[in-house]
Amino acid sequence: MTIEELIAFETEIAEEFNMGKIHAPIHLYSGNEAQMIEVFRGIQSEDWVMCSWRSHYQCLLKGVPRAEVKAEIMAGHSITLCFPKYRVVSSAIVGGIIPIAVGVAVGIKQRGEKGRVHCFMGDMTAETGIAHEAIKYSTNHQLPIRFIVEDNGKSVCTDTRETWNQPVLSWEKTTHPLVTYYQYQTKYPHAGAGKRVQF
Ligand SMILES: Cc1ncc(C[n+]2csc(CCOP(=O)(O)OP(=O)(O)O)c2C)c(N)n1
Numbered sequence: 001m002t003i004e005e006l007i008a009f010e011t012e013i014a015e016e017f018n019m020g021k022i023h024a025p026i027h028l029y030s031g032n033e034a035q036m037i038e039v040f041r042g043i044q045s046e047d048w049v050m051c052s053w054r055s056h057y058q059c060l061l062k063g064v065p066r067a068e069v070k071a072e073i074m075a076g077h078s079i080t081l082c083f084p085k086y087r088v089v090s091s092a093i094v095g096g097i098i099p100i101a102v103g104v105a106v107g108i109k110q111r112g113e114k115g116r117v118h119c120f121m122g123d124m125t126a127e128t129g130i131a132h133e134a135i136k137y138s139t140n141h142q143l144p145i146r147f148i149v150e151d152n153g154k155s156v157c158t159d160t161r162e163t164w165n166q167p168v169l170s171w172e173k174t175t176h177p178l179v180t181y182y183q184y185q186t187k188y189p190h191a192g193a194g195k196r197v198q199f
């Protein structure tokens with residue numbers, strides 16, 4: 001998947017949504033295509049990719065066929081895309097995927113399996129207690145997991161730095177071996193595609 005193919009996918013979903021053809025929330029990515037492709041360079045097919053409500057790019061980059069991802073979104077499942085066959089799992093609860101990801105990493109380690117877990121989270125999710133505990137636990141237990149913090153500066157409409165009165169976020173300048181951090185600016189609102197749609 002190229003930058004252009006990722007953008008074309010989200011544009012197509014935005015159009016479907018704005019035409020009222022998707023009867024459920026969608027959360028689109030934009031402006032992070034190059035960073036995502038870079039993050040996925042280190043991801044193997046045996047690895048698990050764990051996501052939140054915003055996961056179209058992860059599904060496509062993990063190898064789920066475009067048509068399968070689109071069909072699930074059209075069926076109203078964008079907010080919680082799960083493709084266990086391709087080792088992609090999502091939870092739409094803020095922080096909800098993090099302990100699941102840690103548990104999968106514990107399982108991989110206990111069974112001596114190949115593979116790693118890649119757990120994606122937004123900037124506000126990364127400031128929660130559960131994120132901090134999970135990163136501490138995973139570090140101290142040397143789990144096969146990494147956490148990718150995706151900073152778009154906000155939680156829905158709330159400024160994350162203002163909320164915590166913290167100009168530099170917890171993982172922003174980190175050299176932590178289990179944390180990858182990147183910033184991006186999205187052109188889409190938190191949910192939907194900019195047009196009010198009545199379900
Ligand atoms: C427990 C819980 N509380 C509130 C919400 C509503 N909610 C969905 S996404 C979100 C914002 C999270 O912000 P961030 O972690 O920065 O991710 P982003 O959407 O910006 O990628 C909120 C509050 C939720 N899904 N789950």
Ligand SMILES: [Mg+2]
Pocket residue numbers: 122123124150151152153154155156
């Ligand atoms: Mg955010």
